[in-house]
Amino acid sequence: MKSVLKKIYIALIILFLYAPIGTLIVLSFNASKTRAKWGGFTFRWYISLFQNEEILRALFNTLAIAFLSSFAATVIGTVACIAMMAMKRRTKSILMGITNIPMLNADIVTGISLMLLYISLGIRFGIGTILLSHITFNIPYVILSVMPRVRQLNVSTYEAALDLGASHINAFFKVMFPDLLPGILSGFLMAFTMSLDDFIITHFTKGVGVDTLSTKIYTEIKKGIKPEMYALSALIFITVLTLLVLINLSPTDKNKRRSE
Amino acid sequence: MNKELIQLIDISKSFDGQMVLDELNLNIHENEFVTLLGPSGCGKTTTLRILGGFTNPDKGRVVFDGQDITNIPPNKRQLNTVFQKYALFTHMTIAENIAFGLKIKKKSKSYIDDKIRYALKLVNLEGYENRMPDSLSGGQQQRIAIARAIVNEPKVLLLDEPLGALDLKLRQEMQYELIRMKNELGITFVYVTHDQEEALTMSDTVVVMNQGYIQQIGSPESIYNEPENAFVADFIGDSNIIPATMIEDKLVNILGTRFACVDTGFGCNRPVDVVIRPEDVILVEPSEGMIQGVVTHLIFKGVHYEMEVQACGFEWLVQSTTLFPVGKEVGIQVDPFNIQIMNKPESEDEEAVTLDI
Amino acid sequence: MTSKSKWLSAPYLLWSAVFIIIPLGMVFFYGLTDKTGAFTLDNILAITTAGHAKSLRLALLLSLASTIVCFLLAYPLAMILANMKVKRHNFIILIFILPMWMNFLLRTLAWQTLLEKNGVINHVLSFFHLPALKIINTPAAIILGMVYNFLPFMILPLYNALAKIDTNVINAAHDLGANHFYTFIRIILPLSIPGIISGITMVFIPALTTFVISSLLGGGKLLLIGDVIEQEFTxxxxxxxxxxxxxxxxxxxxxxxxxxxxxxxxxxxSML
Structure with a gap:
């Protein structure tokens, strides 16, 4: 009885989180252009989506920025984590404090502060400024997921590799890197997700005429969202869901085998 | 033997379809130091958790002081547990940790203060009241865990591998401490460990377990000297377990040679296993031995030498204070009372014998 | 580790100086000067003017309310999840991060469709002959939007903090005579404080400073402090x-x- 109630509770929360997503997927098949009415089932928006250059360019921008910014953030963040290993407690905690600023600070403040920076440096607003901003708010996510792995790292294995004749670089990639990899990957994924979902910071640091999906949707809200947008987000969501299900199914099998 | 305090009756438990305990029966007496000993996965911790009330048995009953407590939750049981890795409340001071159970029982402040002082004295940590658990060493945390349990004056203290996380020296010290505490408190200790030395040192009664079955119950001496099967013999100390044939009462054929022994009742010409402890194998000149062999390995162990002797197709483990160099031909002698005869298991099931004290 | 490896932190140090510290300095600089560049406190004291104070008050009220709702929803959930002792820790985290892969503006917009007078929820309610929900374009809808968007940020730190508690610590409390309620108050709740604080931070700050949710679900008439700042800039x-x-x-x-x-x-x- 108790466990049934618990399951119902979990289901309700998940329903709450996923109800809008379901709604959007339904809307992507809605023949009527307004959200309020159901005008019959159609694939039309999925077809016209691929002819809508503006949306496709925004999609490309979004993906490119998400990939490049999380990649750069992963490199900078991972290197910083390894460097922090050798630091004194005090220096390390100061650096971690700085790392926490973009996490704890309001997105709107981060956004306007970067906007003011670019203006005073005379940097032209565009893809570049968005990219720099996204790298900035992505680094903390990488550091926070790599840092625990670095703490668990066994320095003696690294020294053992050196002892066995490996160079520093070799020892790092052969011995430390595999241990850090799960943290690096989850940091990258987290950064990618955050970059993809960001609206506020992009809103303040994008140039005129350059749009990501978020900012495109924001401008469309006033004019009315094009149904192609629903189709596109449904596609993205289903793709990610499928990928995650696949990823999640395979490694657990491996773990099971190992534990048996 | 004192009065019976706890009875485990026909306890069975399985996890995910895997049988962990199979119709286990065990009686524990008042003021007894009982150790559940066995390799990991033998069911000893599950038995303890069933006693503590943290796991419900699938079948069977737990009787405490004549009362069925099978379905009584842990907070209503008159026993307390010292957990593996201590399980101290890290957000409370030592005093608050120790007072936890007493505050629930709504004891007066002066009573609680007295108890804290008494418990800290018992575990040799006077003056630690206001420290936090994280600032203590593993051994000290362990003592606090014991203090926290015993202030509630349980009739039984359950200890789940309490010394597992400590280093060797500290572990040996704590063994004596535990015996002292038990004598001072005069209560029953049920102790779980995989360390045979701990079990032999501290216990009144050792319960050897394997694969969910009790293999043997007895005093440390009887477990060591008279193991009932090969598992017990092998698990407790080093031993030579040799296939043999019982010719008749008090006469056994070991590797082709007739040895006198003291055991009876195994029938005639029955295959058996014999256990001979390495310190009971006497090395002599070849002509004086009952069988002959050659020393193949030699290690100095401090108190004694440990040698391996190849004789009659069997590698004998021998411990002796006299040195016989590698390559030397030796004779082997065994006193009749040092030959322990065991029934040969016919199947795996029979290997596991359930017994009562 | 060699001292050389400290230099590896140089890129990050440089990056945080240029993109975190200096920009914050610029906000301070602009905030404390007027158009001529002279020092002034007027920009800060502007918060006391009726309109600004009202939007700050409203933002505080709504974000506090949504933080409380998030906490009340998330804590039992995190406890249930932590007690399930699922081996796939990552899987649970993924369930709550996954929605972020669909644009948050769209998801929030979808609540319009769900909440509208003739929306999905009211259709369902009328089917069961229940009174209609009239919260769209009210503060309640904004709270719902905030709770919806930030709930995962409350669930994850709570789940992490609760999953970290050793089962034996809880067992020990029961063993010492504590019932479920007492164990919760004295052991589980205090040990989960880091998660609670982190969860509150992760919900309260974004909720306090948001400017999109209010315009999407509040009908554009309710200005939060975030909306005011956004308008000043754009x-x-x-x-x-x-x-x-x-x-x-x-x-x-x-x-x-x-x-x-x-x-x-x-x-x-931490959340991760």
Whole structure:
């Protein structure tokens, strides 16, 4: 009885989180252009989506920025984590404090502060400024997921590799890197997700005429969202869901085998 | 033997379809130091958790002081547990940790203060009241865990591998401490460990377990000297377990040679296993031995030498204070009372014998 | 580790200096000067004018309410999840991060469709002959939007903190005579404080400073402090005033940071 109630509770929360997503997927098949009415089932928006250059360019921008910014953030963040290993407690905690600023600070403040920076440096607003901003708010996510792995790292294995004749670089990639990899990957994924979902910071640091999906949707809200947008987000969501299900199914099998 | 305090009756438990305990029966007496000993996965911790009330048995009953407590939750049981890795409340001071159970029982402040002082004295940590658990060493945390349990004056203290996380020296010290505490408190200790030395040192009664079955119950001496099967013999100390044939009462054929022994009742010409402890194998000149062999390995162990002797197709483990160099031909002698005869298991099931004290 | 490896932190140090510290300095600079560049406190004191104070009050009220709702929803859920002792820790995290892969503006917009007078929820309610829900374009809808968007940020730190508690610590409390309620109050709740603080921070700050949710679900008539600042920057272009108001917001962020460093010294209540 108790466990049934618990399951119902979990289901309700998940329903709450996923109800809008379901709604959007339904809307992507809605023949009527307004959200309020159901005008019959159609694939039309999925077809016209691929002819809508503006949306496709925004999609490309979004993906490119998400990939490049999380990649750069992963490199900078991972290197910083390894460097922090050798630091004194005090220096390390100061650096971690700085790392926490973009996490704890309001997105709107981060956004306007970067906007003011670019203006005073005379940097032209565009893809570049968005990219720099996204790298900035992505680094903390990488550091926070790599840092625990670095703490668990066994320095003696690294020294053992050196002892066995490996160079520093070799020892790092052969011995430390595999241990850090799960943290690096989850940091990258987290950064990618955050970059993809960001609206506020992009809103303040994008140039005129350059749009990501978020900012495109924001401008469309006033004019009315094009149904192609629903189709596109449904596609993205289903793709990610499928990928995650696949990823999640395979490694657990491996773990099971190992534990048996 | 004192009065019976706890009875485990026909306890069975399985996890995910895997049988962990199979119709286990065990009686524990008042003021007894009982150790559940066995390799990991033998069911000893599950038995303890069933006693503590943290796991419900699938079948069977737990009787405490004549009362069925099978379905009584842990907070209503008159026993307390010292957990593996201590399980101290890290957000409370030592005093608050120790007072936890007493505050629930709504004891007066002066009573609680007295108890804290008494418990800290018992575990040799006077003056630690206001420290936090994280600032203590593993051994000290362990003592606090014991203090926290015993202030509630349980009739039984359950200890789940309490010394597992400590280093060797500290572990040996704590063994004596535990015996002292038990004598001072005069209560029953049920102790779980995989360390045979701990079990032999501290216990009144050792319960050897394997694969969910009790293999043997007895005093440390009887477990060591008279193991009932090969598992017990092998698990407790080093031993030579040799296939043999019982010719008749008090006469056994070991590797082709007739040895006198003291055991009876195994029938005639029955295959058996014999256990001979390495310190009971006497090395002599070849002509004086009952069988002959050659020393193949030699290690100095401090108190004694440990040698391996190849004789009659069997590698004998021998411990002796006299040195016989590698390559030397030796004779082997065994006193009749040092030959322990065991029934040969016919199947795996029979290997596991359930017994009562 | 060699001392050379310290130099590896140079890129990050440089990056945080240029993109975190200096930009914050610029906000302070703009916030404390007027258009001529002279020092002034007017931009900060502007918060006391009726309109600004009202939107700050409204933002505080709604974000507090949504933080409380998030906490009340998330804590039982996190406890259930932590007790399930699922081996696939990552799987649980993924379930709550996955929605973010669909644009948050669209998801929030979808609530319009769900909440509208003739929306999905009211259709369902009328089917069961229940009274219709009339919350769209009210503060309640904004709270719902905030709760919806930030709930995962409350669930994850709570789940992490609760999953970390050793089962034997809880067993020990039962063993010493505590019932479920007492164990919760004295053991589970105090041990999950790092997660609670982190969860509150992760919900309260974004909720306090948001400017999109209110315009999407509040009908555009309810201005939160975030909306005001956004307008100062993008439409009115009074950066000085916008910066000054941002500094007021940062006071709340600072209070929050101080509180979390007091309660969560080792950064235990992290989200990941």
């Amino acid at each position: 439409r009115i272009s009074n950066w000085h005033l916008g910066s000054g108001l941002s500094m007021v917001l940062m006071i709340f962020i600072l209070i929050n940071m101080v509180l979390s460093s007091i309660f969560d010294k080792e950064g235990e209540g």
